[in-house]
Amino acid sequence: METTIRKVLVPHFGDESVLQVTQANIASPQAGEVQVQILHSVVAGADVNMRRGTYPFQKKAPLTPGYSMIGKVLDNGAGCTKFAPGTLVACLTKYGAQAERMNLPEKFLVPVPQGLDLRQATALILDWVTAYEMLEHSAKVTRGQRIFVHGLSGAVGTALLQLAQLRGAVVFGTASASKHAELSASGAVVFDYKQKEWIREMQRMGGVDSVFDPLGYQSFDESYSILRKGGLLVGYGQNLPALTNTPRTAPVPMVLKLLARNLAFWSGKRTTFFGLSRDSKHFAPDLALLFNWLAEKRIRVPIKAVFALADVQEAHRMYARGSGVGSIVLDVSSH
Numbered sequence: 001m002e003t004t005i006r007k008v009l010v011p012h013f014g015d016e017s018v019l020q021v022t023q024a025n026i027a028s029p030q031a032g033e034v035q036v037q038i039l040h041s042v043v044a045g046a047d048v049n050m051r052r053g054t055y056p057f058q059k060k061a062p063l064t065p066g067y068s069m070i071g072k073v074l075d076n077g078a079g080c081t082k083f084a085p086g087t088l089v090a091c092l093t094k095y096g097a098q099a100e101r102m103n104l105p106e107k108f109l110v111p112v113p114q115g116l117d118l119r120q121a122t123a124l125i126l127d128w129v130t131a132y133e134m135l136e137h138s139a140k141v142t143r144g145q146r147i148f149v150h151g152l153s154g155a156v157g158t159a160l161l162q163l164a165q166l167r168g169a170v171v172f173g174t175a176s177a178s179k180h181a182e183l184s185a186s187g188a189v190v191f192d193y194k195q196k197e198w199i200r201e202m203q204r205m206g207g208v209d210s211v212f213d214p215l216g217y218q219s220f221d222e223s224y225s226i227l228r229k230g231g232l233l234v235g236y237g238q239n240l241p242a243l244t245n246t247p248r249t250a251p252v253p254m255v256l257k258l259l260a261r262n263l264a265f266w267s268g269k270r271t272t273f274f275g276l277s278r279d280s281k282h283f284a285p286d287l288a289l290l291f292n293w294l295a296e297k298r299i300r301v302p303i304k305a306v307f308a309l310a311d312v313q314e315a316h317r318m319y320a321r322g323s324g325v326g327s328i329v330l331d332v333s334s335h
């Protein structure tokens with residue numbers, strides 16, 4: 001049986017004005033799939049880059065963005081028995097979650113505990129699990145270590161700040177000047193990314209134990225220069241051209257150059273590139289842990305703004321303005 005739904009469409013790559021909300025039909029879930037009524041999705045850097053056509057190895061247009069979602073189980077396809085209809089579930093979808101319904105493989109669904117603020121819970125799926133896994137599995141940050149975070153005011157950056165502080169680390173990083181007071185009040189030592197004073201300052205201190213860098217290109221060189229012996233640079237993006245409106249060069253040589261630095265073993269410095277994956281054995285337990293921390297109020301998840309599906313163009317414009325701190329959420333169920 002087919003149902004008519006509304007969904008966001010990127011018919012061709014371009015600025016915010018290309019985004020449409022269209023009607024489409026969705027079939028019943030196939031074997032191994034669950035049909036979910038989507039309640040919330042996010043507008044993340046990945047969604048914005050997919051609209052521009054600049055996300056690495058992305059699908060061609062037309063496409064429906066939506067990297068993550070929380071929704072209610074509506075219908076189980078053959079062989080699916082884990083979730084009763086009405087159960088709240090989360091998924092790292094990569095595409096398609098800016099829509100009223102999706103058919104998703106049951107094996108990628110993670111149960112959502114009752115009683116959570118669902119907007120904050122939705123922000124955990126992509127940005128917070130990324131931050132948690134880089135701290136826990138990549139850098140293994142411990143009490144008393146010094147870490148440096150590019151973009152402390154961003155969605156991943158704020159998550160890195162809080163989660164690193166919970167581990168007892170001292171957090172340094174960058175943001176634009178208008179956000180320094182708020183971030184300093186949270187205990188971070190903040191520098192303006194428009195100046196490079198942070199490089200001298202971190203080197204003067206003897207370097208940091210780990211750096212988290214979503215910018216790529218020359219920023220990887222700068223981040224490497226502030227590592228102490230034994231320190232780790234975790235690259236996790238190539239956002240610099242998008243943020244500075246400059247042409248984007250091929251991402252693969254940049255990542256290869258980052259990893260090739262490990263050949264200089266005598267430096268004592270290490271590098272890695274992190275990519276979040278729902279196939280990882282860590283993903284579901286890490287998300288479940290963060291849901292529990294949200295329920296226990298151990299973490300505070302800032303939400304910049306919430307938009308209805310019909311206002312998706314405005315949500316992307318807000319992303320481009322870069323105002324505020326935290327994640328932008330789409331309330332898919334509101335009309």
Ligand SMILES: NC(=O)c1ccc[n+]([C@@H]2O[C@H](COP(=O)([O-])OP(=O)(O)OC[C@H]3O[C@@H](n4cnc5c(N)ncnc54)[C@H](OP(=O)(O)O)[C@@H]3O)[C@@H](O)[C@H]2O)c1
Binds near residue numbers: 274276
């Ligand atoms: N590898 C993975 O698995 C993974 C997962 C999630 C996200 N990511 C990537 O992580 C990146 C960040 O995502 P996000 O959602 O946290 O982004 P976001 O919320 O838009 O944050 C962007 C940050 O960049 C800062 N910024 C703006 N212009 C800058 C410049 N010229 N130089 C340095 N910093 C600048 C902003 O500071 P102000 O706002 O203070 O100006 C802000 O802190 C994206 O590239 C995304 O694709 C990767």
